[in-house]
Amino acid sequence: MASVTAAPEVMVTADGTPLKVSLHRALRRNKIRAFLLVLPLLAFLGFTFLWPIGVMMFRSVENSLVSTVMYRTVPLLAQWDETTGDLPDEAVFEALVQDVTEGFKNRTIGKVGTRLNYEEPGMSSIFRTSPKKFKKITEGPYKEKVIEAHKGWGDVDKWRLIKREGRPFTSSYYLAAIDRKLDNLGSITSQPAERQIYVKLFIRTLWMSALITGLCLLLGFPISFLLATLPTKTSNLLMILVLLPFWTSLLVRTTSWIAILQQHGVINDILVAIGLVSDDARLGMIHNQIGTVVAMTHILLPFMVLPLYSVMKTIPPSYMRAARSLGANPALAFWRVYMPQTVPGIGAGGILVFIIAIGYYITPALVGGTKGTLISNFIDYHMRVSLNWGLAAALGIILLGLILFLYIIYDRVVGIDNMKLG
Amino acid sequence: MALPAYASPLERVWYYSFRTICGLIFFFLIAPIVIIIPLSFNAVPFFTFTPEMLSLDPAGYSLKWYEDFFTNLNWQGAVRNSVIIAFFATILSTALGTVAALGLSRPDMPFKTTIMALLISPMIVPLIISAAGMYFFYTSIGLASTHLGVILAHTALGTPFVVITVTATLVGFDNSLVRAGLMCGATPQRVFFKVIMPLILPGVISGALFAFVTSFDEVVVVLLVGSFEQRTIPWQMFSGIREQISPTILAVATLLVSVSICLLISVEWLRRRGERLRGITAT
Structure with a gap:
């Protein structure tokens, strides 16, 4: 066999270079060409976006x-x-x-x-x-x-x-962000009780994001199911009701929730008018956690419905009919046959909503009061009011780490290539 | 899924109650958007329905908040800034994003996943973090509180949408069309404009619309990177809600809802056209 491979007849192209080398060159040229197309955007994002994030990371430990x-x-x-x-x-x-x-x-x-x-x-x-x-x-x-x-x-x-x-470098911003500090001799201790706010805030952010995600799933599942099973004409019409909020400005939606939920807002007026609530005991539904949760559920619901719908659309209705004809009652058929197939959609929508909710700023800032604010509101507070930029950067980097972790899970569950819009 | 004739009474009850539940959820989705429209014609400076409005008395309605919007210099400046910033950010992110998507869709793109993750990252990273980072960096190089700074920031935020939508249209792209064009003697530029562009155009336009909306609706970056001189419509609304609530905000909101209806119609039309062109019929 060795004599065959050692044969002098190497295949060459017209200009005399070996075919292998030529092919290799052509492939590399293609690679470089493809890369050159991406390069402008990569360089642009590097300058306008990735480098600033790096600067922020540096800020969180810098101490000159x-x-x-x-x-x-x-x-x-x-x-x-x-x-x-x-x-x-x-x-x-x-x-x-x-x-x-x-x-x-x-x-x-x-x-x-x-x-x-x-x-x-x-x-x-x-x-x-x-x-x-x-x-x-x-x-x-x-x-x-x-x-x-x-x-x-x-x-x-x-x-x-x-x-x-x-x-020149310090860990104190990160320690402050998790309610710790260095004591006089340099070992880590807890902050005094009245300064312990950030761990609670992170927990509150996670808890409220989970609650919002759960509510979105609760409300999004039935309508996705309805949209996926209705005839295309009707479902396209109903889809507008999901897409219109999706395309409407965030501030418009937040504003209208203020109009609805406030003390003299629509809901309170109706409740007073029908006599359920007396005029001097109007419900406080805004500037607290209720306001944030309701408004954010409304704002993020389309992000749950769209992935759920696209998964449910691919489930053949014959599976359910098969389960029924094999003797399952509707609830069992739904639970054992239909539900498991929607899990990818639930995963995609759930993680997407959770990722967006955890870093949300505008809506909690406007309707959250003091009890319904999230971690991003504190980052903004330290950026613009207290000017403790190191702490703002450290809080931001911790939040970023949390989000990247969730993003990796999202990538495993859905794959970023499968992300669809509109 | 119409109700079959043989459905049991229990199924019948469930069928109608399920529809009712769905109706309520759709109501929850759409009511907040509809409710601001009548409120914006309010005659008094509150966010509430007055008794005159409920009895459909013309005296309860007025156009003065619209008049305020069209005459108030703060709002007019905000509209101008919003349009300028969104326009340039859209052009830039569409151009950069489309070219990058063409590169990413080539089969021999090296480090595809890593690069894709980097290009998508502005969409994943929470706005407050992007805005804080940009604030630190742009302040140090003198880009903070300039229109250019806000435009660059919005461009960065808009590109992931363009990359995603254009990459999606390129999935079904037949590369032999490009080779055919080249074989027929067209220059690569001509092939791009005459063969590739018409086919990916729906993706490019819907990406551009996403980029436009991202910039037009964005407020966190403008709050941190910009200043009063760069105030956009959302900036004005945000500070308006925080400081003094005036129904002018509702008038603006109503106008913005009409803008979003137009956007929704164009995106839907593009999506269906794209599906038709690629031979995927919606029905």
Whole structure:
């Protein structure tokens, strides 16, 4: 056999290159051509979308503020042994006075105070009052004068905190996002009870998303079944009732729920008019969890109906008839024969609705009040109001991780290639 | 599934109660959209039906909220911004998305799944996360609070829809048509415009409509990346609901519902045409 493969007659193309090489080249050329078509969009998304997400990931651990502003103090503190319980030495206090005075001139020291205040309440006020008093300190001994200016500087824990946050990267935003913090000696402990909000918020977000998904399934299943079994003409007509909400602006739908659910809204007016509820006991159905759940169920219902419908459409009605003629009663035939075949649709719609619900922002912000808000509302709050961007980024990345996990499940169950629209 | 003549009484009861339940669910879906239409003709500045309206007294109705919408400079600016931003974002995302879909549908595309996942990601990632990331990055390069920044952001959000719809039309695409065109002596450009384009056009247009709606309806990114100068219709509605509720919002909402009806009709028409062209009959 070896003599056959070693035969000198290698197949060649017209220009003399071996066929194999030529084919390989052609295939590679095709690959490159296909890739070049995708490249513009990939580059565009890389710049406008993927890179920003990367920037946000960096933001969630980045911590250069303290070390940049207090560039004299931080390197000196690195040599200080915080475990002994002694205060840092004289040189550190001298550096502190210089850093704070310079930071005050550049208007950066206040930011350091705010940053450290996230870790320990009270730091901000130390950094606010110190600069004016430090002005009088022109010569040594610095240590006593500094502590005299604000007794907070005599607290070893404050120095431990500055030393820890002087490092270029921090895990404290992530810890804060799961209601933990580093204690003075750097081990992880729980936040004080009144600051424990995020774990509850994540649980509330997951719970409300699950509830909304369940309601969508409950309402979506019957109408998908009806749409799939009706004659095409009728079902196309009824489909408009599903597609019109789908195409209507989110804000329009949220606005109309406000009009319906509010204290002097349609439902309350009707209830009062027919005497079920007295005028001064109107139901509070908005700015709480009920408002969020009802409005979001309405908004996300089409996302459940469309995949369910497309799966149910493919189930031949003869299966049910076969089950019936073999003696099953309608309920059993439905449960044992029809239901199992709709599982892919339930999975697709369920995960889709859950993924959308978990990151929802607009509707909870408008009808959720304080009890019905979700995690994304807090991300927005830290982005635009409290300006704690590190925490906003950390919360965002945790949420993103959660969604990517669900997305992978979705991919396993449905496959992203099978995603259909409209 | 009409009720057969031999159905038992129990089946009859179930049949009608099932229909009633479905009717109620359809009512739940459509009622919130219908209800804002009469409310937008309200004569008083509330979101409620007044006794005059219920007794169909003409004095209870007025067009003043529509008048406010068409004369108020805030709203007019919002309409202009919305149209400009959505227009450019649609053009950009349609062009980029269509070309990428053509590449993705080639049989010899390398790393297809990974690239597809990356291209779809703007649709999966929650808007608040995209918006926060864009805010950090666009602020650092001076794109925040500019029309360009919002257009780029909306383009990124719109492309997955174009990629998905165009890829879907390309599934049934017969590549021998391209080869036939080339063999008949057409240049690749000519083949693209005369052979490929007419066949994928329904997908391209419905993708473009999705991209348009995405931009036209988007508010989170505009809130974070944009500012008052970039206010769009949803931005104006969002801040309007938060600050002072005026039925002008309902008038705008009614106008937007008519826009979405037009969109729905065109998308449905395109879908059926596409199915007809590819030989899949709907009936």
